[in-house]
Amino acid sequence: MMSDPLPNGERSRAAARRFARLAFVTAALTYALIVFGGIVRITGSGMGCGEDWPLCNGQLIPPMDFETLIEYGHRLAAALVSFFVIGVAAYAIRHRRTSSIAGRGVLGLSIAAALMLIVQVLVGAITVRLELPTSTVVLHLALASVLLATLIIAGLRTQQRSGPPGPARPDDTYRRWTMGAAALGFVTLVVGGLVANTGAAPLCQGFPLCNGQLIPEGGGLVHLHWTHRLLGYVLLIVVAVSIERTVRQGAPAAVRRAAVASGLLVVAQIAVAAAMVLLRLPSDLRAAHLAVGAALWAAMVVWTTLAFRQTAPQPLGQPAGALV
Numbered sequence: 001m002m003s004d005p006l007p008n009g010e011r012s013r014a015a016a017r018r019f020a021r022l023a024f025v026t027a028a029l030t031y032a033l034i035v036f037g038g039i040v041r042i043t044g045s046g047m048g049c050g051e052d053w054p055l056c057n058g059q060l061i062p063p064m065d066f067e068t069l070i071e072y073g074h075r076l077a078a079a080l081v082s083f084f085v086i087g088v089a090a091y092a093i094r095h096r097r098t099s100s101i102a103g104r105g106v107l108g109l110s111i112a113a114a115l116m117l118i119v120q121v122l123v124g125a126i127t128v129r130l131e132l133p134t135s136t137v138v139l140h141l142a143l144a145s146v147l148l149a150t151l152i153i154a155g156l157r158t159q160q161r162s163g164p165p166g167p168a169r170p171d172d173t174y175r176r177w178t179m180g181a182a183a184l185g186f187v188t189l190v191v192g193g194l195v196a197n198t199g200a201a202p203l204c205q206g207f208p209l210c211n212g213q214l215i216p217e218g219g220g221l222v223h224l225h226w227t228h229r230l231l232g233y234v235l236l237i238v239v240a241v242s243i244e245r246t247v248r249q250g251a252p253a254a255v256r257r258a259a260v261a262s263g264l265l266v267v268a269q270i271a272v273a274a275a276m277v278l279l280r281l282p283s284d285l286r287a288a289h290l291a292v293g294a295a296l297w298a299a300m301v302v303w304t305t306l307a308f309r310q311t312a313p314q315p316l317g318q319p320a321g322a323l324v
Helices: 008-042 066-094 106-129 134-157 174-198 220-248 253-278 283-309
Strands: none
Touching: 008 066, 008 134, 008 174, 008 283, 066 106, 066 134, 106 134, 134 174, 134 283, 174 220, 174 253, 174 283, 220 253, 253 283
């Protein structure tokens, strides 16, 4: 038997590169599945396969009308994502002794992703069986968002420098602000799911106020929608402060790039939301709102992960640590 010509260090780095590619591809597919799920909701295709699961209208390949095609396509896409998530976990288990995976929490994250996938599949089946109750639909979105974050973090951790991140300086507050911004972004995303699935979306007309009022009149659904908007406005402010501190405190270049990307996406998300409300909720803008929101969540996960896993920040004008 021929021996492996690569030294241990190079084998470990090669395993890390392959794992990172697999994790990021799986994260991209998960993101696409989240957007696809929104299209299922927007087109009213959630019951396109009836109450059957895992079959569709009692068949493996059913006759296709529009709603069935959309829902069946979503299920096939979910099966593809499942295959890749299991592949991520299997690869991490196989290479669990390599330095790029051992000791960085990558194995645990990969197994957690596989367990979340199982829960997500079960929630999806329950959602169909119960004919799309709001609680399980929103839980489905939240779990998918956590799965997306887990895959991104696992991929990024294999790319960090050896050793723990450097110590924070006494005035280093950008990491805490970044974490807070990401947590607020997740809450805003989930509340947006509630707005979309409870019928609250059309109840706040006009922009930036709700029905021309700072404190709108109306029932709980009006206030739910207004709460979602207020969270978006607060998120814009928190992200802006986080970016300012990230830049001023000399965070590494990769962290600054992720911060700027998150800032651009939060501005784009508010712009899409404004257009969506002013144009009376056209389907394409509703889909775009979810797509940009999920992309913003992914960018903030990258930003936060890099902020906590990078070397210590450097004063502006001095070389900053790199990811690779």
